[in-house]
Amino acid sequence: MSLFLSNLEIQSINLWLSKIDYYRNSSKSQRANIAKTILQLKYKKIGNGRQRIVYDLNNGYVLKVALTPSGIQNGKTEFKIYNHCRVDLRKHLCPVKEVGHGWIIMKKMNIKVPNRIYQEKSPQLKNKFLAAGIKPRDMGNGNVRLSKKGKITVIDYGNFIMY
Ligand SMILES: Nc1ncnc2c1ncn2[C@@H]1O[C@H](COP(=O)(O)OP(=O)(O)OP(=O)(O)O)[C@@H](O)[C@H]1O
Ligand SMILES: [Mg+2]
Structure with a gap:
């Protein structure tokens, strides 16, 4: 159960995750495009890195879905570090709201650092x-x-x- 995503949305994330090994040799942009097509999420894509595709949930938060096995690991690491780091460092880490297998929801932060x-x-x-x-x-x-x-x-x- 998620506070942010519906069961159907989680199901499509799981469907995509079941295929990531198959696309492991695709390029970064190919993988993001295939993921987007399979995921069929209603949200706007606001970015992607090598490991994750990022959507704007339109409520002040973003959803990151893994594109690779490392992307799955990245979310686990962020959840662990956000919850276990020293309190005075937490203000330097983008807040984690919710996590599931292969996905993570974080606060949306727009202001680039000059x-x-x-x-x-x-x-x-x-x-x-x-x-x-x-x-x-x-x-x-x-x-x-x-x-x-x-x-x-x-x-x-x-x-x-x-x-
Ligand atoms: N919290 C956020 N708020 C707004 N935009 C974000 C946020 N997190 C990520 N993004 C956007 O999505 C892009 C990709 O996200 P992120 O860097 O987490 O993916 P990644 O695949 O882990 O990256 P990398 O290729 O650096 O390993 C970012 O460069 C940024 O443009
Ligand atoms: Mg990045």
């Missing part, structure tokens, strides 16, 4: 993660946004490692 601010602030934040036992892998400017309070917030921390 390069100058990223250059100036991200090294400090990376050090803060490291000091808390979290290796911030892939924390490039494409994977962060600004919170309303102007804090750098990571929207894709699926490749972080928590020791």
